[in-house]
Amino acid sequence: MSGLIGKKIGMTNMYDADGRNFAVTVIEVEPCVVTQIKTEETDGYEAVQLAAFDKKAKNVSKQVIGHFEKAGTSPKEYVKEFKGFDTEGLELGDELNIEDIFTVGSSVDVVGVTKGRGFTGVVKRHGFSGVGEATHGQHDRQRHPGSIGQASDPARVFKGIKMAGRSGNERAKIKNLTVAKILPESNMIMVTGSVPGPNGRVVEIYNR
Structure with missing residues (x-):
């Protein structure tokens, strides 16, 4: 499943068209950089490696810095592989934004580490x-x-x-949440219900 890396900000509430109140979780999703494209021929499986949230270069080994330099980006804090991407036209260094993957009303799965x-x-x-x-x-x-x-x-x-x-402190997945709102100018996405983990912890958002 395609997806992006985000960071849980907190919870708030919204109103639907009928005036009913419901809870949503706010997730910050910075543009994720494509740092590696794995193929069946070279790696034995197909996947796209994404990286997000800047990290100080002094805290990264030279080998890892070289990996990010191949993609033309600065060192990142979180790296995750996603399967199910359409790799046609995708190249190293491309940035994927919220609107490139998700739409309001679509269903998503969110994976995180519980408190x-x-x-x-x-x-x-x-x-x-x-x-x-x-x-x-x-x-x-x-x-x-x-x-x-x-x-x-x-x-x-x-x-x-x-x-x-x-x-x-265990990895957990919350399935079938709904994208309630997208704020592209703030790099924020709101999904219905709660997601695992405390505020500030990284989560993975998968498109169903």
């Missing part, structure tokens, strides 16, 4: 209800996981069992 919640217990992480009330001497068990079900056979804990641990 990190740190080390959490089973109640917050998996929605467990806890062991129960503070009765029969269980005054400190309300948010505990309870038995994990194993005994002398198999004498181990099965992999994947739901227990306490690090929560969030």
Whole structure:
């Protein structure tokens, strides 16, 4: 699927033609530079590599700087490959804007990294209800996981069992959002609903 790289700005609301209020997420999408075009003959698959948001050259290795120089652009912070592009007429260094890929009313998928919640217990992480009330001497068990079900056979804990641990900070995709508004002069796009991650984090927007 074709798409662009953006950065989540925040959420606001809009009104439709019938006066109904709905939530939208504002995403900044600077012009994405084509830094590499991969083909079946040379790479074994077809894809277009895009880069966005400037990065200081002092923080980039010489090899990476050379990669960007081939495309005639300055070093970029984020690089991502997209499949499904029509590569006819596309060349290194071309800039792709919001209106080149998306239109108001079209459906998109947004991929991002969810907010990190740190080390959490089973109640917050998996929605467990806890062991129960503070009765029969269980005054400190309300948010505990309870038995994990194993005994002398198999004498181990099965992999994947739901227990306490690090929560969030995972790659997630929100499907079938709608482009509500495009502001090309501000490099902004508004999509219905929410998208993963905190404000300021990079996201990938895919055309369905």
